Amino acid sequence: MIRPRIFLSHSSSQCSRDGCGCREYLLALEDHLRAQGCEPVVDRHVLGGGDEWNPKLLTEIKKSHGLILLLSPHALDSFYVLQEAGAAAYEHAANPRFLLLPVLLPGVRRRQLRGSRLEQLNLGRFDMVDWSAEAGPGEPPAKIADTLRPLAECLGAEPHPEVTDFLAGRLREVSDTALERTAGILGLATLAYNTGHTRRIVAQGLLTERPVDGPGDPCALRTALTVFLPQVGHSEHRADIVDLVVPYARVPQGDADLLRRLVRGGGERVTLLRASMSQTPGLYVRRASEGPKPWAMRTAVPRHDGTGFAEGVVAEVRDLLRQEIAWGEQYDDDTLRKLLVRHEDESGGPFTVALHQPPDPSLVRLLPAEFPRLLFLFVHRHGAPGPGPVPWPLLQGMSAAQEQDMVHTHRQFRS
Template identity: 60%
Template sequence: MARPRIFLSHSSQCTPESGCDCRAYLFALEAHLVDLGCEPIVDKGILNGGDTWYGKVLTEIKKCHGMIILLSPHALDSYYVMVEAIVADAERAGTDDAFVVLPVTLPGVRRRQLPDSGLGKLNLGRFDMVDWRRQYGPDRPPKKIATSLRPLIERQGALPYPEVTDFLVGRISDLSDAALEHTAEILGVTTFAYARGHSRYAVAQGLLTERPVENVGDSCAMRKAVTHFLPKVKLREHRQEIVDVVVPFARVPKEAADQLRLVVESGDDRVALLGATLKETADMYVRRASETPKPWLTSKPAPRHDGAGFVESVVAEVRACVVASIGYGFECDDDTLRRLLARHEAESGPFTIVLYQPPDADLLDRLLAAFPRLLFVFAHQQAAAARGRKGSVRLAGLTPGQEQDMVITHWEFQELAAARERPSARTD
């Protein structure tokens, strides 16, 4: 998990020799941030002899996820604190409030002093602010520091599917505050009014939460949320991508996704058996297991069922699919094909072959001997109950009603994604 990097802006004039005890608060804050799961960044840790302040410190701020401005009596008229705060404000504006700016007043400073100080033009009072009073002492950081940083810590350090979550956040980035908050309310997730960037992450995680239904047609918070906000997403391409990600995450069992990834990571035969009646189901399972914005490359050979040459036709069809997809039609010998498959897997995940039939022992032997780098998913009503090779994994399945509801939901949302949003009625 990523640890949010928090830059601590402070005045270096706060030393014991100056009669100021603010440095004790700085040290206490560093330890507190570590306990919260953050990585505190202080200038003394990044500057070496001869380094230019502008080059090192300002570059380091741009690598951080937020800044705490320690407002000590010396900091109120510090040129360096002022410049650091200006850079932090620019980062906040450039990241749509994702970069957190948290001013903290220390003993000896009151908020009413800020407008007439050297930092007055920054209008720090517009930010969520923390008062660290003397009665707390350095050993008792105010609880509000943790509360204010919570959205950032959750976003950076607790994303279950970081790549997909980031991808989904980008696709819902043009939703209005009202649409975002209503969607969060439907999904039952907590947002913060002062952290819109966090709200998008909270909504994205809510949409990616597994939400099984008992029977086809049952009510679901995910369906209500998507129905509400999807027409408000401007680009049709983005609407379609949202549908293709959200429905598998909400309906395919996480257990099955974990099973598929374990099959890929194991050194055994890569064979998964999926009891399914609808052809779209296997696509949903692969999409859910990929856990990346772009799903694993999947092909679905259509071999001839003419009896005598069935096994040979399947092997030939699989090879043709692989050559067409990653060999771009060039003639490839077995060694070249294995190298291409290994490179493709390292860069984009396993090449997956979906076969809509129960496994056959002879067929499995031939396929695994010819294509040890492929992931085979047998998706058929009888596949889960069929006898597979030793090491074949039977994926956690869905009831017929759950499977049908998943596919119907995907179809409905595809139609919703393709439809253009009706223009809002004029109110002037």
């Protein structure tokens, strides 16, 4: 996947002296571009000691897919900003797909371009974005993302690129007419006479979070599934589609992010989920996996064979690992750990164990110590074990009605 390279032209040499704070907007814009699937190109990352400014940065502009011009009060008369904006205007004239987007920072109005050094570029012919002081650096204007989205889509730099690729492949049997109808139901804009683009846009739209309050509420996802799913001939492909799009539409994005942070963080991999239906943990793990294949997940049932409760759970988890990871062999702890590391590297995620019970403190202490590579998901209709602060991460979860809608939707279209 190609990430659009967007050059950020700015003038911050007088920022600290004038106290305008435009550098905060520059840093916020860098983060915003990365979140949109773009690669920001900034002079401080490009220039090394002794580099000649002009040839180096002009080369970077030519290698970029567009330029965002941050117009602060002192950028209006900056020689360097003029050179960079002039190079971008030349690139746009030679290739209209090259993006040139002026962004007016607080303290700058369009009328100030007249009489400034930038007047000769006639920037008024380009669409402009106003970044208000009220919004501040923490809230970049939505128009920036809206302007970048078509470029990112054309280059395939959308969120979840691997999953989007996989889902678009599963939609190859769907007719052009059904694809266009599905795009309309999901509120998506497509390019005329470009089936490949439409298929990809539909895949992205199907992977968009679409919460509902509960069963019976109108849902664009369900309507879309009734339109195109019958045209997918292979039952396995239909199952793949439903297994992907239902959790992406229903599981809160924040919960998926929390599960991935737990896996990447290096600490104890233990979290709590408020849920009452047996299918819910698998859908949460499917959403958090963000890959064509989900993380492996099994449910551990405590043994009642005379052993202590915690020891019985540990024995059950060890037996699960022997069956699923060690091919039925009895390995020592060190070998089992190496097998789990290899499994996680190859599959892109941890072996996950769901336990449908409130978290017992002694058990929560024991399991990560015995199996540090596993992700443990305690599932209970109350989530937390009782009143007061919870010492483990608690997923946001969803209401009982929302959970029912998610599970029923998955069962209905899966069958």
